[in-house]
Amino acid sequence: MLETFSQSRLRAAGAHEISDALENAKIVYFPECPVELPDSADLDTLREHLPAQVERKNASYYPESDQVRGLRKGAPLQSLSRRVLSKHSSVVSDFLNQAIPDLFHEARIGTSSFRPLEEKGRNLKPHASNELIHVDAGAYGATNGDRILRFFVNVNPTENRVWVSKGSFWRLFEKYGEQAGLKGKGHGPGHLDKSAMGRLRTSILQGLSRIGLPQATVIDSSPYDRAMRRFHNFMKDTPAFRDDTVEREEFSFPPFSAWMVLTDAVSHACLSGSHALTLTCLVPLRNCRHPELAPFNILRQAS
Template sequence: MNSGRDPVTEAGPVRGPRPDLADALERGEIVFFPVCPVELPPHEDLERLRSELPRQLRAKNVSYHPESRRLRGVASRGGLRDAVLDTLTAHGARVRAFLRECMPALTEGWTVGTTSFRPIQERGRGLSAHASNELIHFDAGAYGATDGDRILRFFVNVNPEEDRVWCTKGTFPDVFARYGREAGVANGGALGRGPVDRLRGRLLRAVAKAGLGEAVLADSSPYDRLMRRFHNYMKDTPSFQERDETWREIRFPPFSAWMVLTDMVSHASVSGQHALVDTYILRLAACRHPELAPINILRGGPPPGARGPNITGAGQR
């Protein structure tokens, strides 16, 4: 993120295909919408999520899993659970339609992941380091094995009063150039699957087809394990988390939205409560700039001129 200028750039309303937004994501930019471009759930449904779910939480977040058509993370049964399920499935469908419309090429062949609601204040949650959103990291293994495909997340701050606050220390090429060797990921070796990984993948896909859809989330690959090592190094290393010249804060106001490749942009959610989050796995083959993808950075080493992320605005009030 270049210092000395406003990191938020308005790009106008989104109507129809916008390949520039796909390119911005691949370059490691955060595409920001001052007003969410997707119709939000009705006020009463949002109020139910904000007021009732925190008392019924069984996990870090509440998530709808489309591969099994199940809602995870809610303790209660009956009315509340059914209402939350309806709210999340409807919101997820609207986000998918929007992304397909504005980025048809990048979303070709994607895997649709969870639609989640994050009901708890991020600041001071007291989670373990590896589970904490407050520590800067790259996402790894967000939806099972990616094998080098990209992790896209679409966020909406549905808190009516409070900003959601992130911080970042740069994009993958930049962070890898500075810390890859110390983290033990600079010489990753072969990143393709060997016989054991291929066998595990086939078995898990068979189990998923037999009815246990979430079995695919247990899959892994050499690339995903290397990214998890980098993720854990970042969260486990206090010196990495310190503020320096690369550290930047980003504030997302109420009812704004943003999308980002979270395997590309280092990030932490340092404060904020009540956010909707949709996760997708984008095919590397659908990318126009595959040379910028982490798997190819790991294979070839950091490119010259690595830089931090920009924020590209893609909407207006």
Template sequence: MPVHAIPQDALSPASPVREQRIRVWCTQLEAGGILYFPETPVLVPYADVEFLLGQQKCSSSLHKNIAYKPGRDKLSGIDEKSAGPDKVQRMHEIMRRYSSSVEAFLVEFLSPYQRRWRLDYASFRPVEEKGRDLSMRHRNDLLHTDAFPTRPTRGWRILRFFHNIHPNRTRDWVVGEPFARVVREFAPVKLALPRADGPVARAGKQFAQATGIASLVPQWKRTPYDAFMMRLHNTMKEDTAFQAGCQREEVQFASGSSWMVYTETVPHAVLGGQFALEQTFLVDPAAMVTRDSTPLEILEKMTGHVLA
């Protein structure tokens, strides 16, 4: 899986070939590449970094991730009673500022998309990744593609922008083979291909949506695409032969660096690292520079059905 390093001087608005380069970078990103910024283009104030690094991984006031939901300006994953209102307020301000800064950068950097995305959650990850005791489906150290159990994307792509704020440690990933190759290994031999809804299923979903039940029951919100991507996520993690024998490449992201990747496309796992920031976007597949590289397009060609 290629990693494309983007030097700081290539981001200058004064560069005469900047617009041409941006389209190339979009193409590389959409095809499953990782765009890597050795020096992050989204600067976090020193005082904010110091505050985040001061949060202890074992603090009873912190969960494994602190999540910020921009659409509702809501923070979760920190216990106000244990942390105190001042600490919660400071964390809220930092996460709001970070989320806004990442989007402001990508509005310019991904200008061909014309902001055709939905701003999803931002997160702060203070916990050491290596050796975490998690259930199989929640483990980050097993190769997987991303799918959200309670937030179906309906074919929109999952773009994630990461930032390693640890002062001296790398954040260690492994990445697997391209989505098209992986999905052909798992489907249909190990995993049923998605199918378009039949009339009974459509009627059931229409009833659920009309009555409001769909907002409460995740499976009613999922398209055939979402249902398949969720099964693929789980099956990849649970297939010990795949985990032991698949091709993989180790990638280390330096302290102070950032990177972004379509995580529903690139099989990835996190083996080690602590203190990272991340912002997720759901990007309209119609905004792609190269639409035929999207998982939705690949699956619809494989099945001959409209899946989302």
């Protein structure tokens, strides 16, 4: 599942080499981070002090509002977090524009986050736990079938970040789609189309976001996003799935390595590690060269 791009392979990569790997549910791995990292003194400060200042699992920079959320009120690291995370968002976006220009065309840049806490043993509720294998659903409001692309950097200077996967969405859907209630009766072509009410709701929320309420679209949903949420929850809730170790693979990402994944199509969980940078983007489904591999089209054709 891992497709490794050394610096020399990255330099020589063809126009679609990296994007094809992503669409084929590979984890695109960079042993050496291909983007400039934040200043090391700033990273030291964030690693040392952010864990005591976050009230959520991440400190996240929201580009529409130019604000960081997830920190306790009045947290001293508000301004440093904003500076570091907004810059990271722009350097990663620049890299993606060069590395996967066609796939990334008109992508929506979402949150840029710092995940300071140790993932192992956090005892979160299953649906919020990163330790249970899942595919991502509904990032940043409704995706409507657009792809969720995440770019990660392990900025822990001494410890690996350990991931586990059970393979691609399409393999898991083939095996578990029916059990999850996403195949069979009532799931023919058209079941992912939005109702008139759903379309109205989306256009109202988009209108609100254009007139100064950028967060409005975050509460939008769609039949596709609800189906993905159902599969996400099934994976985390179902003992038969959790206990299935067929095709289970672990990956260790060393300090200062980077990787990127279409997380709607690659099942994943983070078993351990602290201090990671993550940029989330929404890539238009129309940009895919292999649309048949996109979860939207797999769900659409399920019956």
